[in-house]
Protein backbone atom coordinates (compact mmCIF):
# COMPACT_ATOMS: atom_id res chain seq x y z
CA UNK A 1 0.00 0.00 0.00
CA UNK A 2 1.16 3.58 -0.70
CA UNK A 3 2.54 5.30 2.40
CA UNK A 4 1.90 8.95 3.31
CA UNK A 5 3.31 10.93 6.22
CA UNK A 6 1.50 14.02 7.48
CA UNK A 7 3.74 16.55 9.23
CA UNK A 8 1.60 19.07 11.09
CA UNK A 9 2.41 22.08 13.24
CA UNK A 10 -0.58 22.11 15.61
CA UNK A 11 0.20 25.68 16.66
CA UNK A 12 -0.33 27.05 13.13
CA UNK A 13 -3.58 28.06 11.49
CA UNK A 14 -5.22 29.89 14.37
CA UNK A 15 -5.88 26.74 16.42
CA UNK A 16 -7.71 25.06 13.52
CA UNK A 17 -4.78 22.88 12.42
CA UNK A 18 -6.04 19.75 14.19
CA UNK A 19 -9.48 20.09 12.64
CA UNK A 20 -7.90 20.22 9.18
CA UNK A 21 -5.75 17.24 10.12
CA UNK A 22 -8.77 14.94 10.37
CA UNK A 23 -9.91 16.02 6.91
CA UNK A 24 -6.46 15.43 5.43
CA UNK A 25 -6.27 11.97 7.00
CA UNK A 26 -9.72 11.06 5.64
CA UNK A 27 -9.03 12.24 2.13
CA UNK A 28 -5.65 10.50 1.94
CA UNK A 29 -7.02 7.21 3.28
CA UNK A 30 -10.42 7.09 1.63
CA UNK A 31 -9.97 8.94 -1.64
CA UNK A 32 -6.28 8.56 -2.41
CA UNK A 33 -5.75 5.06 -0.92
CA UNK A 34 -2.77 5.81 1.34
CA UNK A 35 -1.70 4.22 4.56
CA UNK A 36 -1.23 7.34 6.72
CA UNK A 37 1.20 8.18 9.52
CA UNK A 38 0.70 11.46 11.42
CA UNK A 39 3.52 13.37 13.10
CA UNK A 40 2.81 16.51 15.13
CA UNK A 41 5.67 18.96 15.63
CA UNK A 42 6.32 20.35 19.08
CA UNK A 43 9.50 22.35 18.46
CA UNK A 44 12.01 23.61 15.91
CA UNK A 45 13.50 20.96 13.55
CA UNK A 46 10.88 18.30 14.35
CA UNK A 47 9.51 18.64 10.82
CA UNK A 48 13.02 18.11 9.36
CA UNK A 49 13.57 14.96 11.40
CA UNK A 50 10.15 13.55 10.50
CA UNK A 51 10.81 14.16 6.82
CA UNK A 52 14.24 12.47 7.07
CA UNK A 53 12.41 9.39 8.46
CA UNK A 54 9.93 9.54 5.56
CA UNK A 55 12.83 9.55 3.06
CA UNK A 56 14.68 6.70 4.78
CA UNK A 57 11.50 4.59 4.94
CA UNK A 58 10.74 5.42 1.28
CA UNK A 59 7.34 7.00 1.89
CA UNK A 60 5.48 7.94 -1.30
CA UNK A 61 4.12 11.22 0.00
CA UNK A 62 4.80 13.82 2.70
CA UNK A 63 2.10 16.39 3.44
CA UNK A 64 3.12 19.55 5.29
CA UNK A 65 0.32 21.23 7.23
CA UNK A 66 1.46 24.58 8.63
CA UNK A 67 3.09 27.85 7.66
CA UNK A 68 6.16 28.55 5.51
CA UNK A 69 8.32 27.83 8.59
CA UNK A 70 7.01 24.27 8.83
CA UNK A 71 7.35 23.81 5.08
CA UNK A 72 10.94 25.09 5.13
CA UNK A 73 11.81 22.66 7.92
CA UNK A 74 10.06 19.81 6.11
CA UNK A 75 11.89 20.31 2.81
CA UNK A 76 15.18 20.38 4.71
CA UNK A 77 14.57 16.74 5.52
CA UNK A 78 15.05 16.09 1.77
CA UNK A 79 18.67 17.30 1.88
CA UNK A 80 21.06 14.71 0.39
CA UNK A 81 18.39 11.96 0.42
CA UNK A 82 18.33 9.30 -2.31
CA UNK A 83 14.58 8.76 -2.05
CA UNK A 84 12.52 11.97 -1.95
CA UNK A 85 8.76 11.53 -1.41
CA UNK A 86 6.25 13.65 -3.31
CA UNK A 87 5.18 16.75 -1.40
CA UNK A 88 1.67 17.95 -0.57
CA UNK A 89 1.04 21.34 1.02
CA UNK A 90 -1.83 22.60 3.16
CA UNK A 91 -0.94 26.25 3.83
CA UNK A 92 -1.92 27.47 7.29
CA UNK A 93 0.60 30.32 7.65
CA UNK A 94 0.17 34.03 7.18
CA UNK A 95 2.16 34.52 3.97
CA UNK A 96 2.37 31.07 2.31
CA UNK A 97 4.75 32.06 -0.49
CA UNK A 98 5.38 28.50 -1.69
CA UNK A 99 1.66 27.75 -2.08
CA UNK A 100 1.13 31.09 -3.85
CA UNK A 101 3.89 30.37 -6.34
CA UNK A 102 2.43 26.94 -7.14
CA UNK A 103 -1.20 28.09 -7.33
CA UNK A 104 -2.10 25.81 -4.43
CA UNK A 105 -5.28 27.30 -2.92
CA UNK A 106 -4.64 29.48 0.13
CA UNK A 107 -7.97 28.33 1.52
CA UNK A 108 -7.06 25.22 3.58
CA UNK A 109 -10.29 23.36 2.72
CA UNK A 110 -9.59 23.77 -0.99
CA UNK A 111 -5.91 22.92 -0.55
CA UNK A 112 -6.94 19.67 1.16
CA UNK A 113 -8.99 18.70 -1.92
CA UNK A 114 -5.95 19.40 -4.10
CA UNK A 115 -4.23 16.45 -2.40
CA UNK A 116 -6.27 14.08 -4.58
CA UNK A 117 -5.02 15.80 -7.76
CA UNK A 118 -3.11 13.57 -10.14
CA UNK A 119 -1.04 16.50 -11.30
CA UNK A 120 2.56 16.83 -10.12
CA UNK A 121 4.96 19.66 -10.73
CA UNK A 122 8.73 19.29 -10.52
CA UNK A 123 10.00 22.20 -8.49
CA UNK A 124 13.50 23.62 -8.05
CA UNK A 125 15.04 23.91 -4.61
CA UNK A 126 18.36 25.54 -3.79
CA UNK A 127 21.10 24.95 -1.32
CA UNK A 128 22.50 27.63 1.00
CA UNK A 129 25.59 26.35 2.82
CA UNK A 130 24.33 23.20 4.57
CA UNK A 131 20.58 23.71 4.22
CA UNK A 132 17.90 23.86 1.53
CA UNK A 133 15.50 26.65 0.73
CA UNK A 134 12.34 26.66 -1.34
CA UNK A 135 11.68 30.32 -1.77
CA UNK A 136 14.11 33.09 -0.95
CA UNK A 137 17.39 34.09 0.67
CA UNK A 138 18.02 37.71 1.61
CA UNK A 139 21.29 39.09 3.00
CA UNK A 140 22.11 42.50 4.48
CA UNK A 141 20.83 44.85 7.14
CA UNK A 142 17.45 44.97 5.46
CA UNK A 143 17.22 41.17 5.55
CA UNK A 144 17.92 41.34 9.26
CA UNK A 145 15.09 43.87 9.69
CA UNK A 146 12.74 41.54 7.79
CA UNK A 147 13.56 38.72 10.20
CA UNK A 148 12.11 40.85 12.97
CA UNK A 149 8.63 41.00 11.38
CA UNK A 150 6.36 39.18 13.83
CA UNK A 151 3.68 36.63 12.93
CA UNK A 152 1.17 39.02 14.49
CA UNK A 153 2.21 41.82 12.10
CA UNK A 154 2.13 39.39 9.18
CA UNK A 155 -1.46 38.42 10.03
CA UNK A 156 -2.43 42.06 10.43
CA UNK A 157 -0.63 43.63 7.47
CA UNK A 158 0.26 40.70 5.16
CA UNK A 159 3.10 41.56 2.77
CA UNK A 160 2.97 45.18 3.91
CA UNK A 161 4.42 44.14 7.27
CA UNK A 162 7.68 43.47 5.39
CA UNK A 163 7.37 46.65 3.40
CA UNK A 164 6.86 48.71 6.58
CA UNK A 165 9.82 47.13 8.36
CA UNK A 166 11.93 47.45 5.20
CA UNK A 167 11.08 51.12 4.70
CA UNK A 168 12.03 51.88 8.33
CA UNK A 169 15.41 50.21 7.85
CA UNK A 170 16.08 51.91 4.52
CA UNK A 171 15.34 55.30 6.02
CA UNK A 172 18.14 54.54 8.48
CA UNK A 173 20.21 53.91 5.29
CA UNK A 174 22.34 51.21 6.77
CA UNK A 175 24.32 49.30 4.13
CA UNK A 176 26.74 46.36 4.11
CA UNK A 177 29.87 46.01 1.94
CA UNK A 178 29.03 42.98 -0.23
CA UNK A 179 31.03 40.95 -2.72
CA UNK A 180 28.72 38.85 -4.89
CA UNK A 181 30.14 36.32 -7.35
CA UNK A 182 27.76 34.67 -9.83
CA UNK A 183 27.85 32.88 -13.21
CA UNK A 184 28.14 36.24 -15.00
CA UNK A 185 30.85 37.94 -12.89
CA UNK A 186 31.40 39.72 -9.59
CA UNK A 187 29.58 42.70 -8.10
CA UNK A 188 31.20 44.64 -5.29
CA UNK A 189 29.76 47.56 -3.37
CA UNK A 190 27.62 48.79 -0.50
CA UNK A 191 24.04 47.58 -0.40
CA UNK A 192 21.28 47.24 2.16
CA UNK A 193 20.08 43.97 0.68
CA UNK A 194 20.81 41.11 -1.71
CA UNK A 195 17.91 38.82 -2.60
CA UNK A 196 17.98 35.43 -4.36
CA UNK A 197 14.47 34.20 -5.23
CA UNK A 198 13.34 30.85 -6.59
CA UNK A 199 9.68 31.75 -7.05
CA UNK A 200 7.65 34.78 -7.98
CA UNK A 201 6.20 35.14 -4.47
CA UNK A 202 8.44 36.64 -1.82
CA UNK A 203 7.03 37.85 1.50
CA UNK A 204 3.58 37.70 -0.08
CA UNK A 205 4.62 40.07 -2.92
CA UNK A 206 3.79 38.00 -5.97
CA UNK A 207 5.44 40.69 -8.07
CA UNK A 208 8.95 40.70 -6.69
CA UNK A 209 10.32 38.30 -9.27
CA UNK A 210 7.50 37.92 -11.82
CA UNK A 211 9.82 36.10 -14.26
CA UNK A 212 10.78 33.41 -11.75
CA UNK A 213 9.24 30.04 -12.60
CA UNK A 214 9.39 27.32 -9.97
CA UNK A 215 11.14 25.03 -12.46
CA UNK A 216 13.36 27.33 -14.53
CA UNK A 217 16.60 26.08 -12.95
CA UNK A 218 17.64 29.61 -12.02
CA UNK A 219 18.14 31.83 -9.00
CA UNK A 220 16.67 35.28 -9.66
CA UNK A 221 18.93 37.76 -7.88
CA UNK A 222 18.49 41.42 -6.97
CA UNK A 223 20.95 43.83 -5.40
CA UNK A 224 19.40 47.05 -4.17
CA UNK A 225 21.99 49.81 -3.84
CA UNK A 226 22.22 53.59 -3.54
CA UNK A 227 18.85 53.73 -1.88
CA UNK A 228 17.98 57.07 -0.32
CA UNK A 229 14.54 58.22 0.78
CA UNK A 230 13.33 59.12 -2.72
CA UNK A 231 14.77 56.05 -4.39
CA UNK A 232 13.26 53.88 -1.68
CA UNK A 233 9.82 55.18 -2.53
CA UNK A 234 10.31 54.60 -6.25
CA UNK A 235 11.75 51.12 -5.58
CA UNK A 236 8.63 50.40 -3.49
CA UNK A 237 6.41 51.43 -6.39
CA UNK A 238 8.49 49.33 -8.82
CA UNK A 239 8.11 46.39 -6.45
CA UNK A 240 4.33 46.75 -6.42
CA UNK A 241 4.24 47.07 -10.22
CA UNK A 242 6.44 44.05 -10.74
CA UNK A 243 9.32 45.86 -12.45
CA UNK A 244 11.79 46.04 -9.58
CA UNK A 245 14.48 44.60 -11.84
CA UNK A 246 14.15 47.64 -14.13
CA UNK A 247 14.73 50.16 -11.32
CA UNK A 248 17.90 52.19 -11.85
CA UNK A 249 19.29 51.32 -8.43
CA UNK A 250 18.62 47.62 -8.72
CA UNK A 251 21.09 45.15 -10.19
CA UNK A 252 19.27 42.07 -11.49
CA UNK A 253 20.74 38.81 -12.77
CA UNK A 254 19.92 35.13 -12.99
CA UNK A 255 22.44 32.45 -12.12
CA UNK A 256 22.80 28.81 -11.11
CA UNK A 257 25.34 29.60 -8.41
CA UNK A 258 26.15 32.64 -6.33
CA UNK A 259 28.39 33.35 -3.36
CA UNK A 260 28.13 36.38 -1.10
CA UNK A 261 30.83 37.57 1.28
CA UNK A 262 31.44 40.69 3.34
CA UNK A 263 34.24 42.20 5.36
CA UNK A 264 31.66 42.90 8.08
CA UNK A 265 29.30 40.58 9.98
CA UNK A 266 26.13 40.34 7.88
CA UNK A 267 23.03 38.33 8.67
CA UNK A 268 20.66 36.53 6.30
CA UNK A 269 17.02 35.54 6.18
CA UNK A 270 16.13 32.17 4.62
CA UNK A 271 12.51 31.46 3.61
CA UNK A 272 11.36 34.11 6.10
CA UNK A 273 13.37 32.79 9.06
CA UNK A 274 16.79 33.98 10.38
CA UNK A 275 19.54 32.18 8.41
CA UNK A 276 23.36 31.78 8.58
CA UNK A 277 25.66 34.81 8.67
CA UNK A 278 27.83 35.57 5.58
CA UNK A 279 29.70 34.05 3.83
CA UNK A 280 27.04 32.08 1.96
CA UNK A 281 27.15 29.86 -1.13
CA UNK A 282 23.96 29.18 -3.02
CA UNK A 283 23.33 26.77 -5.85
CA UNK A 284 20.22 25.60 -7.61
CA UNK A 285 18.98 21.99 -7.43
CA UNK A 286 16.79 21.76 -10.54
CA UNK A 287 13.47 19.84 -10.32
CA UNK A 288 14.42 18.60 -6.86
CA UNK A 289 10.96 17.71 -5.58
CA UNK A 290 7.60 16.78 -7.08
CA UNK A 291 4.73 18.76 -5.60
CA UNK A 292 1.01 17.94 -5.89
CA UNK A 293 -0.68 20.91 -7.60
CA UNK A 294 -4.31 21.51 -8.64
CA UNK A 295 -5.55 19.67 -11.76
CA UNK A 296 -6.03 23.02 -13.47
CA UNK A 297 -2.61 24.40 -12.45
CA UNK A 298 -0.36 26.10 -14.95
CA UNK A 299 1.96 24.42 -17.51
CA UNK A 300 5.04 22.18 -17.42
CA UNK A 301 3.34 19.52 -15.31
CA UNK A 302 3.49 15.80 -15.81
Ligand SMILES: Nc1ncnc2c1ncn2[C@@H]1O[C@H](COP(=O)(O)OP(=O)(O)OP(=O)(O)O)[C@@H](O)[C@H]1O
Pocket residue numbers: 009010011012013041042043044045065066067068069070071073092093094095096151154272
Ligand atom coordinates in the same frame (compact mmCIF):
# COMPACT_ATOMS: atom_id res chain seq x y z
N1 LIG B 1 3.94 22.75 18.44
C1 LIG B 1 4.62 23.87 18.17
N2 LIG B 1 4.43 24.99 18.92
C2 LIG B 1 5.08 26.13 18.65
N3 LIG B 1 5.97 26.27 17.63
C3 LIG B 1 6.19 25.20 16.85
C4 LIG B 1 5.52 23.95 17.08
N4 LIG B 1 5.92 23.07 16.14
C5 LIG B 1 6.80 23.74 15.34
N5 LIG B 1 6.99 25.01 15.77
C6 LIG B 1 7.85 26.06 15.19
O1 LIG B 1 7.02 27.10 14.64
C7 LIG B 1 7.67 27.67 13.49
C8 LIG B 1 6.68 28.46 12.62
O2 LIG B 1 5.67 27.63 12.20
P1 LIG B 1 4.78 27.84 10.91
O3 LIG B 1 5.52 28.53 9.84
O4 LIG B 1 4.15 26.54 10.60
O5 LIG B 1 3.56 28.71 11.44
P2 LIG B 1 3.25 30.24 11.47
O6 LIG B 1 4.27 30.93 12.31
O7 LIG B 1 1.79 30.33 11.82
O8 LIG B 1 3.40 30.67 9.93
P3 LIG B 1 3.99 32.02 9.34
O9 LIG B 1 5.49 31.93 9.52
O10 LIG B 1 3.59 32.02 7.92
O11 LIG B 1 3.35 33.10 10.14
C9 LIG B 1 8.27 26.45 12.84
O12 LIG B 1 9.37 26.84 12.04
C10 LIG B 1 8.68 25.55 14.03
O13 LIG B 1 10.04 25.70 14.34
